[in-house]
Amino acid sequence: MKDLAEFCVEFAKKNGAEYSEARFEKISSETFTVKNGTVESPLLVENEGIGMRIIADGVLSFLSFTKADKNLMKEEIKKMIRISKSSSKISERSKLSKERVVKKRWKIREKIKIKDVDIDEKISLLLDLEKNIRRKELPSRFFQLTATTTEKFFINSEGTRIHSSVPNLMLFYNLVSKIGNQTENRYFSLGSSGGWEIIKRWNLEKKIKDESKMLVKLLKGKTIKTAKMDVILAPELVGIAMHESCGHPAEADRILGREGAQAGESYLKPNFLGMQIGTKVVTVVDDPRIKGSYGYYEYDDEGVKARRRFLIKNGLINEFLHNRETANKFGIKSNAAARASSFDREPIVRMSTTFMLPGDFSLDELIEDVKHGVYIKSFTEWNIDDKRWNQKYVGCEAYEIVNGKIKGLVRRPVLELTTKGFFSSVDACGKDLDFVAGTCGKGDPMQGVPVWMGGPHIRLRNVVVKHAT
Amino acid sequence: MLPEDVVNLGLKLGANDVVCEIIDTTTRQVKFVNNVIVVNKLWKEEVMNIFLSWRKRVISSSIQSNVDVKKFLKKMLKAAKLSKPKEDYYGIAEGPFKYRQIEDSYDKKIEKLNGKEVELTREAIEASLKNADRCSGVLYTNCWKTELASSNSVKAKDKGTSISLSIRSFTEDSSGHSVSVSRKLSKFEPRKAGEESSRLAKESRKPKKGKAGRYDVIFHPLVMANLLDYMSYGFSAFEVDAGTSFLIDKLGKKVANKIVTIEDDGRMKNGFGARKFDEEGRPTQRTKIIENGILKNYLHNTSTAKKFKVKPTANAGIIYPQPWNLILKNGNSNLEEMISEVKDGLYVTNTWYTRFSNYRTGDFSTIPRDAIFRIKNGEIVGAVRGIRISDNMLRILKNIVEISKERKQIYWWEVNVPVLTGYVLVNNVNVTSSVK
Numbered sequence: 001m002k003d004l005a006e007f008c009v010e011f012a013k014k015n016g017a018e019y020s021e022a023r024f025e026k027i028s029s030e031t032f033t034v035k036n037g038t039v040e041s042p043l044l045v046e047n048e049g050i051g052m053r054i055i056a057d058g059v060l061s062f063l064s065f066t067k068a069d070k071n072l073m074k075e076e077i078k079k080m081i082r083i084s085k086s087s088s089k090i091s092e093r094s095k096l097s098k099e100r101v102v103k104k105r106w107k108i109r110e111k112i113k114i115k116d117v118d119i120d121e122k123i124s125l126l127l128d129l130e131k132n133i134r135r136k137e138l139p140s141r142f143f144q145l146t147a148t149t150t151e152k153f154f155i156n157s158e159g160t161r162i163h164s165s166v167p168n169l170m171l172f173y174n175l176v177s178k179i180g181n182q183t184e185n186r187y188f189s190l191g192s193s194g195g196w197e198i199i200k201r202w203n204l205e206k207k208i209k210d211e212s213k214m215l216v217k218l219l220k221g222k223t224i225k226t227a228k229m230d231v232i233l234a235p236e237l238v239g240i241a242m243h244e245s246c247g248h249p250a251e252a253d254r255i256l257g258r259e260g261a262q263a264g265e266s267y268l269k270p271n272f273l274g275m276q277i278g279t280k281v282v283t284v285v286d287d288p289r290i291k292g293s294y295g296y297y298e299y300d301d302e303g304v305k306a307r308r309r310f311l312i313k314n315g316l317i318n319e320f321l322h323n324r325e326t327a328n329k330f331g332i333k334s335n336a337a338a339r340a341s342s343f344d345r346e347p348i349v350r351m352s353t354t355f356m357l358p359g360d361f362s363l364d365e366l367i368e369d370v371k372h373g374v375y376i377k378s379f380t381e382w383n384i385d386d387k388r389w390n391q392k393y394v395g396c397e398a399y400e401i402v403n404g405k406i407k408g409l410v411r412r413p414v415l416e417l418t419t420k421g422f423f424s425s426v427d428a429c430g431k432d433l434d435f436v437a438g439t440c441g442k443g444d445p446m447q448g449v450p451v452w453m454g455g456p457h458i459r460l461r462n463v464v465v466k467h468a469t
Numbered sequence: 470m471l472p473e474d475v476v477n478l479g480l481k482l483g484a485n486d487v488v489c490e491i492i493d494t495t496t497r498q499v500k501f502v503n504n505v506i507v508v509n510k511l512w513k514e515e516v517m518n519i520f521l522s523w524r525k526r527v528i529s530s531s532i533q534s535n536v537d538v539k540k541f542l543k544k545m546l547k548a549a550k551l552s553k554p555k556e557d558y559y560g561i562a563e564g565p566f567k568y569r570q571i572e573d574s575y576d577k578k579i580e581k582l583n584g585k586e587v588e589l590t591r592e593a594i595e596a597s598l599k600n601a602d603r604c605s606g607v608l609y610t611n612c613w614k615t616e617l618a619s620s621n622s623v624k625a626k627d628k629g630t631s632i633s634l635s636i637r638s639f640t641e642d643s644s645g646h647s648v649s650v651s652r653k654l655s656k657f658e659p660r661k662a663g664e665e666s667s668r669l670a671k672e673s674r675k676p677k678k679g680k681a682g683r684y685d686v687i688f689h690p691l692v693m694a695n696l697l698d699y700m701s702y703g704f705s706a707f708e709v710d711a712g713t714s715f716l717i718d719k720l721g722k723k724v725a726n727k728i729v730t731i732e733d734d735g736r737m738k739n740g741f742g743a744r745k746f747d748e749e750g751r752p753t754q755r756t757k758i759i760e761n762g763i764l765k766n767y768l769h770n771t772s773t774a775k776k777f778k779v780k781p782t783a784n785a786g787i788i789y790p791q792p793w794n795l796i797l798k799n800g801n802s803n804l805e806e807m808i809s810e811v812k813d814g815l816y817v818t819n820t821w822y823t824r825f826s827n828y829r830t831g832d833f834s835t836i837p838r839d840a841i842f843r844i845k846n847g848e849i850v851g852a853v854r855g856i857r858i859s860d861n862m863l864r865i866l867k868n869i870v871e872i873s874k875e876r877k878q879i880y881w882w883e884v885n886v887p888v889l890t891g892y893v894l895v896n897n898v899n900v901t902s903s904v905k
Contacts, residue, residue, distance in 0.1 A: 035711050039553040041788045047533040062510040083509050087587040119551040140712030171790050176712055176829045185827040218687045258502050260605035261637040262882045304832040390855050390903040394826045421905030442880050444607050444810035464904035469859055
């Protein structure tokens with residue numbers, strides 16, 4: 001089927017396309033699930049297909065095929081070019097920024113190949129994790145491990161040809177603690193690109209044991225009174241905030257309204273570069289080339305070489321995320337943010353690893369001059385409006401801080417503030433740096449792409465912390 | 470290869486139970502942004518789903534590839550043998566079954582649209598621009614056929630079509646959203662959706678910052694559909710068994726106000742998710758989940774039903790039972806009456822980003838978007854923005870005091886399970902907002 005990718009690109013060109021590209025992808029995955037000690041059905045997925053984009057008469061189209069049927073492809077490509085031509089009067093003229101032609105092969109190496117690890121070892125990993133935390137105060141213990149390998153071949157009518165291979169692992173767990181009618185819930189994902197060696201690095205046994213103990217202890221945690229106070233956020237929460245309130249609004253397609261009826265638009269306008277959004281200590285980047293990251297890539301899904309993007313620099317809006325289409329509209333080069341979740345989705349502007357750059361404070365230094373505040377280590381519920389302005393984060397593991405000392409657990413402290421309110425309250429950043437994994441949703445039909453997000457510990461001064469209702 | 474060939478091959482290789490379903494789909498999309506089409510899309514896809522068991526060890530697969538099926542079945546069996554027994558696996562539906570046609574589930578006219586989707590999109594855009602400055606959205610058409618066979622004498626076939634439009638209209642400082650969803654072309658109303666979205670945008674101009682507090686809130690069908698979709702994980706026996714459903718231990722108990730009846734109907738006429746059979750091949754049915762406020766049933770496949778000692782509800786997912794079309798039974802009210810009854814409240818026309826802080830309790834928040842109206846003493850007095858509903862699913866169900874007679878089928882980017890619902894008035898809803 002891979003050969004047909006080349007054929008599709010050529011065939012579209014011969015039939016009047018100004019531009020055409022095809023992505024052949026072969027995606028193999030295994031998912032294992034353990035629910036309260038029971039092994040659920042493992043799921044094996046084998047997908048392959050071709051996704052292609054064509055620009056004909058200035059009109060963009062996308063086609064996806066799973067059958068290696070040359071005649072079907074010919075027929076549908078011709079039909080699509082006809083539709084493009086007939087709809088050109090009410091269609092946008094689509095143009096891509098001029099980029100270098102690339103011929104490249106790249107892959108992520110697995111020290112221990114995931115496919116060489118027996119299925120029973122993968123299942124045993126989950127069974128052991130579950131068994132280690134089994135107790136009556138934790139009535140719900142759900143674990144899921146997914147291993148995916150994506151092989152891609154990208155080709156376009158300009159001469160770019162890129163082969164890549166990316167293996168990755170994701171582990172999701174969902175725990176519920178319960179005593180009497182009190183319950184707490186913790187759900188979390190770990191994800192990384194690479195081989196089975198990742199599992200050791202995650203130190204799962206300790207992490208999950210610690211979290212399960214915390215979750216039971218949390219049932220007796222106190223509720224914080226709504227008040228203004230200082231807040232220390234750990235990398236997990238910093239990460240989600242960078243993703244939601246910095247990365248998403250900086251997506252140029254969103255700024256131009258292309259996601260308007262779905263994931264929404266942005267508080268940022270095309271002319272907002274240089275606007276102050278935060279304090280000088282705030283610098284946020286998005287970088288697809290962080291080693292081991294869950295959304296790692298060297299070339300994006302339009303064949304453009306990946307690089308670090310400085311979205312906020314010293315508190316000022318600095319750069320947007322672009323694909324070739326938005327870059328052309330802004331009169332610049334793409335910064336390689338085009339991603340498609342699979343061959344059956346069009347490449348659109350996406351994040352990869354979005355994080356705040358560290359400062360030079362230790363965690364102790366951040367905490368020591370907080371008279372009364374909270375330290376939020378992990379979170380549960382979160383959401384943000386469709387312009388990426390009003391956001392909410394509900395703490396899961398969170399502690400009260402009194403006179404520079406960490407005290408007992410507090411239950412579900414709530415931060416509900418604006419993007420400007422968030423970034424303009426940051427007065428210090430830690431020198432540490434950590435990341436968490438997520439699956440970012442955008443596009444219609446939905447495209448879930450793997451991402452990392454993170455940062456150091458940071459301190460927010462004088463923000464309202466609410467108690468959960 | 471036909472599904473029954475895959476089943477026979479699986480059995481020959483040593484499997485105890487085998488189910489195979491092959492689904493063939495053609496989907497088209499027209500995406501428009503700021504009044505113009507930005508991309509036309511087409512998907513021609515075939516997927517083969519295989520489930521098999523071997524001595525209580527179960528395994529599933531999804532294949533979109535030209536793989537050698539025999540080799541793949543061998544791989545599945547090898548994996549099953551290396552797996553552990555699923556002690557609560559009790560087999561698959563025992564056929565043969567007879568399947569009845571579902572009314573208004575297939576329309577040749579949709580299959581033959583052949584690029585006319587662009588014209589229908591233009592209709593919606595034109596209708597929107599009567600009141601709004603700009604609009605964005607998507608129009609989808611979908612044609613599918615499916616064949617399923619199992620080792621328990623099941624042989625089933627179905628086919629269907631659908632057409633849907635999701636449109637959001639904008640003015641300088643406001644927006645409105647609407648959808649039109651149908652299995653038949655004659656019931657598809659792109660113009661009406663365009664008009665509704667732009668009317669909502671126009672009427673909600675100059676919104677003021679909303680204030681936190683407890684309000685009586687009218688939910689537009691888009692909002693109620695979103696909440697029913699997001700709460701539907703709690704209806705699945707899988708989540709109840711996992712201990713993550715907010716409806717655990719509540720069978721036979723009051724979980725909603727007595728005017729609330731929620732059903733799942735796999736055979737709903739013109740239902741967007743209607744299909745003749747579930748993923749085990751069992752003929753779909755109508756199941757009462759909540760009746761007059763009392764929790765009556767969870768949604769089951771064969772195994773969960775056996776575990777819970779009830780009859781299957783034809784909602785397989787062989788592993789995860791799922792709803793097909795959620796239906797909130799209509800009441801006698803209408804939007805105007807509801808507005809006139811509200812002294813201090815809100816009318817929320819759309820929402821998104823619904824997330825849970827605790828799945829077990831159903832604590833959640835969601836962010837109203839598009840037109841939000843302030844109601845005082847029975848009248849709309851203006852529009853608001855920047856609010857969030859932070860509440861609990863059970864509390865919402867218990868505080869529903871009115872449901873309209875008129876209902877609408879909802880399915881779009883933020884509502885993944887098709888829902889038929891009316892306008893709903895909910896008392897005492899907790900509304901929060903950003904402080905800084």
